[in-house]
Amino acid sequence: MACMDDVPLCILQCIMMFLLPDVGDVVRASAVSRRLREAWMGMEAYELDASTIPDHHLLDLDSTFAAIVDRVVFNHSGPGIKSMSLAHTRYDTDGDRRVTAWLDRLASREHHRLERLDVNIGAALHTPASLFRCETLVELRLVVHAAARGLRLDVDGAVHLPQLRRLCLEHAGFRSSTQFQNLIDGCPLLELLHLRFTAVARREDTVGIEIRSPSVRRVVLEGCGGYGMVPFEVSAPNVEELVLSGRNMVAVEKGGVRRLSARKVSLLMDDKLWWYNVFAPFHHFMAFLNVGTNMSRIMAGFHGVLELAISGWCIEGIYIYIYIYIYIYTHTHTHTHTHTHTLICIYSALYTYNKNIIGIAMQMQYLSKIVDSMNLPDWGIEVLRVEGMWPNQGQAGVVLHLLRSSPCLRNLFITNELEHPREISIDENREQYPATPEFLFDAVPGRLTHLRRFFMFNFTGNRNEISIIKFVLGSSSISINPDQFGVTDYLGNDWSSTQLILASL
Numbered sequence: 001m002a003c004m005d006d007v008p009l010c011i012l013q014c015i016m017m018f019l020l021p022d023v024g025d026v027v028r029a030s031a032v033s034r035r036l037r038e039a040w041m042g043m044e045a046y047e048l049d050a051s052t053i054p055d056h057h058l059l060d061l062d063s064t065f066a067a068i069v070d071r072v073v074f075n076h077s078g079p080g081i082k083s084m085s086l087a088h089t090r091y092d093t094d095g096d097r098r099v100t101a102w103l104d105r106l107a108s109r110e111h112h113r114l115e116r117l118d119v120n121i122g123a124a125l126h127t128p129a130s131l132f133r134c135e136t137l138v139e140l141r142l143v144v145h146a147a148a149r150g151l152r153l154d155v156d157g158a159v160h161l162p163q164l165r166r167l168c169l170e171h172a173g174f175r176s177s178t179q180f181q182n183l184i185d186g187c188p189l190l191e192l193l194h195l196r197f198t199a200v201a202r203r204e205d206t207v208g209i210e211i212r213s214p215s216v217r218r219v220v221l222e223g224c225g226g227y228g229m230v231p232f233e234v235s236a237p238n239v240e241e242l243v244l245s246g247r248n249m250v251a252v253e254k255g256g257v258r259r260l261s262a263r264k265v266s267l268l269m270d271d272k273l274w275w276y277n278v279f280a281p282f283h284h285f286m287a288f289l290n291v292g293t294n295m296s297r298i299m300a301g302f303h304g305v306l307e308l309a310i311s312g313w314c315i316e317g318i319y320i321y322i323y324i325y326i327y328i329y330t331h332t333h334t335h336t337h338t339h340t341h342t343l344i345c346i347y348s349a350l351y352t353y354n355k356n357i358i359g360i361a362m363q364m365q366y367l368s369k370i371v372d373s374m375n376l377p378d379w380g381i382e383v384l385r386v387e388g389m390w391p392n393q394g395q396a397g398v399v400l401h402l403l404r405s406s407p408c409l410r411n412l413f414i415t416n417e418l419e420h421p422r423e424i425s426i427d428e429n430r431e432q433y434p435a436t437p438e439f440l441f442d443a444v445p446g447r448l449t450h451l452r453r454f455f456m457f458n459f460t461g462n463r464n465e466i467s468i469i470k471f472v473l474g475s476s477s478i479s480i481n482p483d484q485f486g487v488t489d490y491l492g493n494d495w496s497s498t499q500l501i502l503a504s505l
Helices: 009-019 023-030 034-041 055-074 093-106 129-133 177-185 274-282 295-300 346-352 367-373 393-404 463-475
Strands: 045-049 083-088 116-121 139-144 166-170 192-196 209-211 218-222 231-234 241-245 256-261 264-268 307-311 318-320 323-333 336-343 357-361 364-366 383-389 411-416 453-457 485-487
Touching: 045 055, 055 083, 055 093, 083 093, 093 116, 093 129, 177 209, 383 393, 393 463, 411 463, 453 463
Parallel strands: 045 083, 083 116, 116 139, 139 166, 166 192, 192 218, 209 231, 218 241, 231 256, 241 264, 264 307, 307 383, 383 411, 411 453, 453 485
Antiparallel strands: 318 364, 323 336, 323 357
16 A cells, blocks of 8 residues: 555655645644655745744744744755745744844755745845845845835945846835945846835935846836935936835935836825825825926936836825924023024924914925926827826826927826815815916917827826817827727716717817
């Protein structure tokens, strides 16, 4: 009768792989026989997820998970681990040393086989130097749970990752822009760079950042910080897609994004849209983030862009400068008087409700009010996607300005934002500001001769939406048929042939 010893080891390893990522099932199976244990400890790929550990280990989940990873990493009996995935988003933040030890072992010269490393951990990380000298690593993804202290990247020395093609970092932090540049320069074959909530520089940095490798194909900067303070340039000749999402797009005069070279560029709102919805009712006195006000300068640095996607945050930004001067008069002793003049930040003032506030000065501006200064040259953009457009005159004006600058445009897609904060987005609340220049709304016959498709979604009948439709129909030879033209509301109802639209012809 056949026994477990007669089964080839590769078959047993396939069985163990089938049980993953359920760590509990794998551990129980490996305890059944010596052969299964050998198969488990000699595999090339592991997916260890703490969420699959049985419930009766919840009280000691950290130690149970750590013991399993320790056993696999330090007692591995095979020729080496090629792929490792570690996931424990609620790992004790004091476990950073152990996690660092795992990474050091996996990337050490003894293995020399690690090709893929995916770490999604709740502990703060201090990356070992060996991780940035792993000559076999092809894909690296380091994600630190937001509740942890963050990922500290120690890349002071030389970086040598000759095979790395995909690099993804989340909640990471570099001590300087030079460190980040060293990492990028040490990856000659890098194709994908994805940074999420990662600080690539510090405020005091002056050294620029340049992504110039000919191998780079896609760059995603999502909710990142730091690069608004230093010159930032994407001059890699073969970039197919560049995504800039979220805050920190506002740059100082001598810093910020200077050159973007890509076939497809996306400037998108990040997941902090709720800031607008929460604070919109307090727009008369609440400070908003300064977002999107340098859109024209960013676009002026575009090179070779054929497809552009933008969303509401970069179409129109609102900012308020609030200066709060607080005079505090204190008596330290009966014979001593101390006068203290203090300038404190807005956050402190809002919570202290100090009655000594003697002056608040506000200034609000919309990007649409500086639309005259948007000196966008004619470019060869062929596809424009406007995602989440607020239905006001300012947003429509900027979109029309983009259309006027795009004589090669072939496809136009506009999706209107339905959940826009009314207090800061509708025309009725914008009367105190100068109107958007009227000439932008006038059609330019023949300007969009190459346009073949125009579709608007979430149509509400707003006059600014109709202004865009009128401009497109008057500036192009597009015909009203389902293949070329479409206007639908959020329920999917077709408005393309209604009198409201036909009147625009």
